[in-house]
Amino acid sequence: MDASSAAVKYTSLKRAKSRTKAVKVLLILLSFLLALVFAFPLYWLLRGAFVNHAEILARPPVFFPGAPGFDNFRLGLERIQFLRQLWNSVSIVVPYVIGTVLTTSFAGYAFAKLRFPLRGLWFTLVISTMMLPSAVTLLPQYSLYTSMGLAGKPALIIPAFFCAGGNAYFVFLLRQFFMTIPGELSEAAKIDGAGYFRIYSRIMLPLIRPAMIVVALFSFINCWNEFFYTMIYLKTEADYTLPMGLYIVNGMRIPNYEQVMALALVVTTPCLVFFLIGNKYFVEGIALTGIKG
Structure with missing residues (x-):
């Protein structure tokens, strides 16, 4: 047996x-x-x-x-002002990424670690903006920027920095990361005489580096590939960004798909490079998003 x-x-x-x-x-x-x-x-x-x-x-x-x-690359680059449009894209993306990282990290830190009246209500209102389509706010934004005299490329550069923090998902993401940090660290820093900004910059930010990289990566990709708002605000070819350059290359009567794909490969390369560089932090950031509510 x-x-x-x-x-x-x-x-x-x-x-x-x-x-x-x-x-x-x-x-x-x-x-x-x-x-x-x-x-x-x-x-x-x-x-x-x-x-x-x-x-x-x-x-x-x-x-x-x-x-x-490589003729498609040569012919495509000859049909647009590549260096000028590259500079336009960079000059809009850089302030957008910096503004997004700063403003969303400020908001996330405030919602996670500070105590102020109606904090839960304000956070609910911020999250509820995720349900609002961007087309709904397009007309008020356009009226505001044009009334302020922001025409052409400045209409994207200036709000790109000051209004970049309107992304509720990034605020939620960073808030979740801030809430995973033990409150004892803040209390110890307060005992040593550190203020809120010093705690935020010297203690909190180094601990949420993966989340900051995720926010910067997503912000870069979103702004670099933006076409709708650039088509609305940018009026002259000298102010166009690279996605608008792709629109120019694709002819109306005789489509130049091969040249468009060649330039699309050039435009996509920075996104692929940054994603490969930050892939480790991207995966870590997504994995740690919901550890603590």
Whole structure:
């Protein structure tokens, strides 16, 4: 009986291990398949940047360029004021990212660590703005900026810094991180004579570095790829950003998809580089968002 029981137990364990191994193999295959699905648009962008006009319009589609070349990059860059539009994009993105990180971290710190009247109500109002479509506030913002004389590129640069903190999701994200920090650290700093700003800058900010990097990364990607607001506010080609340059390259009568894809690859590269650099902190930030409510 003992030998037969041991044999049955061994067989059961072997089957369990086999099932576990089969499940792992299936999960790996599924992950690989999903990776291919999500990576295919990026490959199609790379493919489109190096094919000629005939190949990009060919049906059935050409999956591999016959004679890859860099003519699409040269022709696309010649059709726009690339350096000027690059500078316009950078001059808007930098103040936007800085303003977003500063204002949302101030608000997140206040909602998490400070005690003031109706704190819960104000936080609820901030979170409720996430339900408000951006198109609803477009007309009041446009009227406000034009009445203040902010026309052209300044209409995006100035509010980009001072009004960047209106993103309620970033406020919520940083508040969650601030709430994971023990209150004893603030109390000890107060005993040593530190004020609120010193506690915020010297103690809190270094501890939430992953969340700050996530906010900066998302802010950069959102602002760098912004097209709708730039189309509304920017009136001259000299003030256009790179996404607007892509719109120019794509002709109305004769579409230049290959040149658009070449420039889209150029425009997308900074986002990919920054994401790869901050990927570690991005994953850590998402994982730690809801640790403490």
